[in-house]
Amino acid sequence: MHFNIADVPQQLVNGLTLGGMYALIALGYTLVYGILLMINFAHSEMFMAGAYFGLLWLNILSKQSFFTGSAVGLVLLYGVSIVLSAIMTGILGVLIERFAYRPLRHAPRLAPLISAIGVSLFLQNAVLLWVSSRSIPFPVKFPVYQYTLARDGSGSLAFTVLGASDKIVDKLGQGAHAIVQFSTLQIMIIVVTLVLLFVLDTFVSRTKLGKAMRATAQDRDTAGLMGVDINRIIAITFFIGPAMGAVAGIFSGMYYGNIKYNMGFIPGIKSFTAAVLGGIGNLRGAMLGGFVLGMAEALASGFISTAYKDVIAFVILILVLIFRPGGLLGESVVEKV
Amino acid sequence: MGGSKVDIKTNVQSARLTPKKIALYAAIAVFLVAAPVYFQSVGNVFMVRIFALVGIYVMLALGLNIVVGYAGLLDLGYVAFYGMGAYSGVLLGYVFQKVVGGPDAPLAGLSYWALLPVAALMAALTGIALGTPVLRLRGDYLAIVTLGFGEIVRIALQNDIFGLTNGSAGLPRVGEFIVPAAGQKWTFLNLSTSTFTFSKDLFWYAVVVALCLLTIFVIRRLDNSRLGRAWVAMREDEVAAAATGVNIMTTKLWAFSLGAMWGGIAGITYAYWVGFISPESFNFMESVLIVCMVVLGGMGSIPGSIVGAIIIAGLPEVIRGLAQSTALSRFLTAEQASRIGDYRFLIFGGLLVVMMAVRPQGILPSTRRARELTSEEPIIEEENTDLWEVEHKHDLPHKL
Numbered sequence: 136m137h138f139n140i141a142d143v144p145q146q147l148v149n150g151l152t153l154g155g156m157y158a159l160i161a162l163g164y165t166l167v168y169g170i171l172l173m174i175n176f177a178h179s180e181m182f183m184a185g186a187y188f189g190l191l192w193l194n195i196l197s198k199q200s201f202f203t204g205s206a207v208g209l210v211l212l213y214g215v216s217i218v219l220s221a222i223m224t225g226i227l228g229v230l231i232e233r234f235a236y237r238p239l240r241h242a243p244r245l246a247p248l249i250s251a252i253g254v255s256l257f258l259q260n261a262v263l264l265w266v267s268s269r270s271i272p273f274p275v276k277f278p279v280y281q282y283t284l285a286r287d288g289s290g291s292l293a294f295t296v297l298g299a300s301d302k303i304v305d306k307l308g309q310g311a312h313a314i315v316q317f318s319t320l321q322i323m324i325i326v327v328t329l330v331l332l333f334v335l336d337t338f339v340s341r342t343k344l345g346k347a348m349r350a351t352a353q354d355r356d357t358a359g360l361m362g363v364d365i366n367r368i369i370a371i372t373f374f375i376g377p378a379m380g381a382v383a384g385i386f387s388g389m390y391y392g393n394i395k396y397n398m399g400f401i402p403g404i405k406s407f408t409a410a411v412l413g414g415i416g417n418l419r420g421a422m423l424g425g426f427v428l429g430m431a432e433a434l435a436s437g438f439i440s441t442a443y444k445d446v447i448a449f450v451i452l453i454l455v456l457i458f459r460p461g462g463l464l465g466e467s468v469v470e471k472v
Numbered sequence: 473m474g475g476s477k478v479d480i481k482t483n484v485q486s487a488r489l490t491p492k493k494i495a496l497y498a499a500i501a502v503f504l505v506a507a508p509v510y511f512q513s514v515g516n517v518f519m520v521r522i523f524a525l526v527g528i529y530v531m532l533a534l535g536l537n538i539v540v541g542y543a544g545l546l547d548l549g550y551v552a553f554y555g556m557g558a559y560s561g562v563l564l565g566y567v568f569q570k571v572v573g574g575p576d577a578p579l580a581g582l583s584y585w586a587l588l589p590v591a592a593l594m595a596a597l598t599g600i601a602l603g604t605p606v607l608r609l610r611g612d613y614l615a616i617v618t619l620g621f622g623e624i625v626r627i628a629l630q631n632d633i634f635g636l637t638n639g640s641a642g643l644p645r646v647g648e649f650i651v652p653a654a655g656q657k658w659t660f661l662n663l664s665t666s667t668f669t670f671s672k673d674l675f676w677y678a679v680v681v682a683l684c685l686l687t688i689f690v691i692r693r694l695d696n697s698r699l700g701r702a703w704v705a706m707r708e709d710e711v712a713a714a715a716t717g718v719n720i721m722t723t724k725l726w727a728f729s730l731g732a733m734w735g736g737i738a739g740i741t742y743a744y745w746v747g748f749i750s751p752e753s754f755n756f757m758e759s760v761l762i763v764c765m766v767v768l769g770g771m772g773s774i775p776g777s778i779v780g781a782i783i784i785a786g787l788p789e790v791i792r793g794l795a796q797s798t799a800l801s802r803f804l805t806a807e808q809a810s811r812i813g814d815y816r817f818l819i820f821g822g823l824l825v826v827m828m829a830v831r832p833q834g835i836l837p838s839t840r841r842a843r844e845l846t847s848e849e850p851i852i853e854e855e856n857t858d859l860w861e862v863e864h865k866h867d868l869p870h871k872l
Contacts, residue, residue, distance in 0.1 A: 174612045238829040245546050248612050249767055252548075252760060253824025261817035359746045400756070404623070407616060415567055442631045449620035457605050 144315040146437040147430060152321045152390065154429020154453075155328035159383035159414070160406035161421035163376025169228065169416035170372050172242070176251035177231060179378060179403020180258040181224050185381020186394040187262060188220035190273055198275065205401050209277045221378035228372050230375030236364075262396040270395035273388030275320065282317045326388045331379065332422050333402040339418055348372065352416065399443055405432070408452040414462030423463060475624060492801045504681060512674050520673045524745065526679030528738050529785035533765040533777040534687045535734025540763065541772035541838070542700065543727035544707030545607070548613040548759050552602075553595040553732040554752035557628060557739025561591040561652055562749060563636055564642045575649040583651050588737065595736025599729035607724040622759055623804040642750025643743075648745050659689045685740065687734060691774055699726055736820040757817070758837025761785070762819050769836025779836055788816040 160182055167175040173197065193216045197201050202212035235254050239247045281297040288308030293304050303311050339345035350358040351368045359365045388394040409428040414422025428448060436444035455462060511519035532554060539547045565583045572579040606617045644650055654674070694700045702723045705713035714720050745748045759786060769780025779853040827834065 174616060180548070235825045235829070242828070242832060244612060245615075246832055248615060248761070249547065250765070250825050250828040251819045253828070254759060256817055256821030256824065258821075260815075260821060262820060264814060404616070404620065408620075411616075413615075443627065445626050446627050449624050451611050453606065453617050456609055456617055460609070462615070 141314070142437055143434070144333075145313075146433045148315055148317060148321060149437075150430035150433030152324050152429070153433055154409075154426035155324050155401065156383040156386055156390075157406045157409045157429050158332060158347065158423075158425025159379045159386075159404060161327055162418065163330075163380045164407050164410040165415055165418060165421035166348075166372045166376050167412070169418075170348065170355070171236070171240070171247075173236070173247045174251070174407065175236075175369070175376070176248060177254035178237075179406075179423065180255050180398035181377035181380040181399075182384040182387070182402060182406075183230055183262065183396065183399035184227055184258060185220050185224040185377070185384030186196060186273070186388040186398065187266060187384075188223045188381065189216050189385035189388065190271065190394065190433060192219045194411075195276065203276070212276070217382055221381045224381035224384075225374035225378035228373040232369060232373040237369075242292070249337075251432045257432035259396050259399075266396070270393040270394065270398075272393050273385075273391075275389050276393070278317070278318045282314075282322070283313050283321075284315050285311055285313045287311045304417040320386075320390055324390065327386075331382065331399045334376065335379070336418060336422075344368075344371065381448070405445075405448040408448045408455075411452060412455050412462055414464040417462065417464050420462055420464035427463070429449065480663060482561060489813055491715055498717070503856050508674060508677050512671060515674055517671065520671065520677060522786060524673055524677040524680050525789070526786040527677065527684055528742050528745075529762070529781040529825060530684050530778050531567055531680070531687055531734055531738040532762050533740075533769065533781040534684070534691060534774065535731045535738065536762050536768050537772065537774070537777040538691065538694070538729075538734070539727050539731035540727075541770075541777070542614060542622075542695075542703040542707070543724060544703075545727060546763070547618045547620035547731065548615045548756070548763065549620070549625070550731070551640065551754045551756070552597060552618075552622040552761040553735030554739040554742075555625055555749075556732075557591040557595045557599050557750070558735030558743040558749045558754070559594045559629065559637060559739075560594040560717050560736070561587050561642070561740030561743050562665050564590060565650060568646065569649070569651060571620055575651050580651040584740070586846040588740055591740035592736045595739065596729040596733040598736075599732025600725055603728035607721060607728060619759070619823070622754075622756060626751050626754055626756075629754070637751070638813070640751055642752075644749060652744075652747075673745075678743070680745075683737060687737075688778075694730070695774075697722065701731070703727055727871065761820070764824060767824060768820075768834060770837035772838050773834065773838035776836040776838070780834070783818075783835075 141408055160453050163178045163181060164175060167173060167178070196212050196216060202208045202215075207324065235250045236247050239250055242320055275336055279299060283295050283303065285295060285307055287293040292312070292314075294306055295303070296302060297306065297316075303313055309377065311346065324453055326440060332457045339348060341368065347358070347363045348367050348371070350361065350363055352366060358368075383402075384394075384399070404427060406425065409424035410421045410455075411424070412428055413424025415421075428451065431451065432444055433448045439447075475800075508520045508523045510515075511523075532550070535553075536547065536550045539545050539550070556581055560586075564587050568583040569577070569580055570777060572582075574580065602618075602621055606614060606621075609617060629637045630640050637643065701719045702713070705716065706720060706723050710720060713723075717775050765776055765780035766782045767780070768777065768783060770776025
């Protein structure tokens with residue numbers, strides 16, 4: 136493929152968007168791993184379920200003229216849909232923990248992993264059979280603009296906002312070309328993601344509940360003896376992770392324009408990679424890992440090959456696990472005997 | 473291990489033949505011969521194919537059972553070895569054709585037989601190549617890395633890697649051939665009452681059964697060998713095994729490559745039987761299905777893996793097949809029966825969850841593995857939690 140340095144800024148913006156989604160999903164993996172030392176294989180299905188719940192609420196709410204009449208209504212439409220979907224997905228996560236994982240808390244490590252694979256298989260096929268086996272369009276009801284930094288016809292820097300049907304040469308004259316474009320969706324995804332990450336980070340590091348979560352992650356039994364309700368902390372973890380994943384699922388639906396029953400698999404694995412890359416069990420690591428992986432993937436698919444873009448994440452995963460299993464921010468892992 | 477008696481001779485005793493067992497084996501043998509021959513003679517080729525297909529999955533399940541059941545390494549990319557066997561079998565088949573002088577040459581029919589060990593070796597070498605760097609990883613990491621590897625192989629096949637695999641269109645390309653294996657055209661019976669022929673599918677069924685028997689034989693021998701015992705030791709406690717002189721890396725590599733080898737054998741057999749392969753046959757869901765077979769049947773148990781494969785690969789197809797014939801049509805319409813096929817992944821998913829909670833040792837568990845999975849070892853931990861829960865039952869709203 137042809138390497139073009141001029142494409143780098145745009146690839147980085149795309150990577151940032153993608154990375155935001157990965158970071159949101161990766162949180163779920165890392166939180167659960169931190170506390171239960173288990174890979175919640177079904178987490179990718181939380182991402183998928185979130186997108187479907189989001190679509191469900193969009194369809195229900197957009198029947199109310201309040202939500203479609205004004206710009207404020209449209210913002211609320213998506214905001215409320217995202218929140219409701221996140222809550223429903225969070226509850227689904229808690230239920231899964233209660234019925235599929237809790238009975239296995241003292242089982243050998245492979246047992247919950249196999250159970251999680253079962254949950255994943257079940258949820259995917261439930262959607263396939265009872266909703267649709269095809270990809271469903273995910274509506275974006277507000278106008279999407281491209282905020283464009285460009286060189287205009289005379290070669291100097293210019294900034295312009297392009298609508299869906301605008302052409303850059305009409306606005307800035309013949310010979311104009313974009314340097315980097317942010318779409319409304321990308322800005323929304325990046326901003327909301329950063330806000331959520333900040334809120335979650337503050338929650339875990341500053342609140343009492345967050346402290347209890349950290350204590351549980353450090354040593355479950357001791358935390359229990361200190362008066363932390365372990366089951367409640369685990370339930371909260373299984374609420375937060377899927378809720379964040381659901382937000383990412385809706386973003387993914389809006390960004391790519393459609394959702395499908397198996398949409399969670401590849402982003403799920405990639406986000407797991409992100410969590411491992413950052414140091415699994417480490418919250419900030421997962422965020423960092425998400426963004427790094429998103430960028431790496433965007434650059435690689437721009438400059439190496441789009442056909443192999445999924446391979447890149449797997450290769451990174453394998454290399455990280457072999458050479459730095461603790462990840463970028465993690466501590467070195469020592470097997471407890 | 474609590475008060476339960478640890479019986480290290482379990483394996484040896486179960487190997488002893490009792491009249492009951494002989495009768496059971498004889499019945500199975502009669503069924504394995506008679507059923508497909510019957511279906512062939514009534515012209516129900518579909519059922520013969522299912523028998524052969526189930527046989528392929530039995531081989532895969534037994535192969536994966538070495539890795540998951542004996543060595544305790546969860547491999548979620550097992551299908552990569554299956555694909556490796558299939559693709560290397562077909563691609564090397566072209567080379568073989570060139571050597572003997574074209575697809576119509578008299579010796580061309582030997583290509584399957586000649587390449588069977590080669591494909592097995594290729595898959596085993598792939599297993600070693602992948603295993604060497606990744607087997608150091610802990611169990612759940614290993615599962616994800618093998619999953620990643622399986623996906624890499626599938627994506628590579630799909631993208632026509634090195635111009636060899638023809639992408640998603642699969643092999644053989646137009647104008648190329650997978651030469652039928654020598655023997656598959658034999659027509660040695662022509663009953664006067666019916667037009668019974670020793671069909672292609674029946675031939676492959678026979679090959680698959682023979683290979684399954686070979687697999688069972690080898691694995692049974694391994695089970696009680698030095699290596700088999702090392703696997704058990706490693707699975708139960710890696711650190712303790714290493715301390716008693718088991719070379720963990722070598723032991724894991726043996727499991728990985730032996731498992732891969734059977735994946736390869738199943739792969740080349742599948743390719744030459746069906747005469748067509750494409751990357752879609754080697755996707756992640758196949759890996760999950762094979763894991764389901766091993767888990768459902770009972771990890772570490774040979775009869776378990778076989779039963780698991782029969783239930784998961786065979787049952788939905790048999791129900792569908794029977795509904796299309798007459799036997800079941802009184803109870804199920806053809807449409808309902810095909811719905812069962814659609815629901816199978818949903819059911820298997822639920823089954824995995826329920827199995828892990830209720831009977832993690834599987835349907836036909838190995839005695840030893842069952843004891844491990846339902847072991848009383850974590851009892852101290854449990855007591856702690858229970859005690860704690862009892863103490864805190866009554867102070868309701870917890871403040872953190």
